[in-house]
Amino acid sequence: MVEKADIKRPIRVLVAKVGLDGHDRGAKVIASFLRNAGMEVIYTGLHQTPESVVNTALQEDVDAIGISILSGAHNTVFPKIMKLMQEKGMNDVLLTGGGIIPEKDMEELNKQGAGKLFGPATDSHIIVDYIRNWVKEHRAL
Numbered sequence: 001m002v003e004k005a006d007i008k009r010p011i012r013v014l015v016a017k018v019g020l021d022g023h024d025r026g027a028k029v030i031a032s033f034l035r036n037a038g039m040e041v042i043y044t045g046l047h048q049t050p051e052s053v054v055n056t057a058l059q060e061d062v063d064a065i066g067i068s069i070l071s072g073a074h075n076t077v078f079p080k081i082m083k084l085m086q087e088k089g090m091n092d093v094l095l096t097g098g099g100i101i102p103e104k105d106m107e108e109l110n111k112q113g114a115g116k117l118f119g120p121a122t123d124s125h126i127i128v129d130y131i132r133n134w135v136k137e138h139r140a141l
């Protein structure tokens with residue numbers, strides 16, 4: 001397998017909260033960790049729609065979208081975002097995220113095309129390494 005060259009620019013990550021979920025502390029903490037790891041982070045704030053997330057990701061030319069979700073709407077939000085990403089030809093953009101998502105739902109969302117999903121208290125270095133490795137393997141930077 002041919003390895004892609006080292007990343008020559010900062011990885012761009014969109015961090016978003018979708019729907020009525022008003023708990024954004026985790027999203028802000030993750031955004032901070034990603035910034036400290038040298039990534040460029042765009043944080044959309046609360047109450048976004050799947051359409052606004054995908055449109056912002058497209059406009060900002062991001063390498064990854066991270067959805068923080070605590071509302072229990074993950075089985076609706078992730079498939080909708082994946083569908084919109086596919087419609088926009090964003091096949092080389094990682095969709096990842098985390099929050100309160102049962103393991104069986106994480107597995108099902110992975111089967112549908114979402115990237116790795118992370119639960120509460122996941123070590124931030126695991127998330128950073130996952131994004132870096134995915135982008136290095138799938139994006140031409």
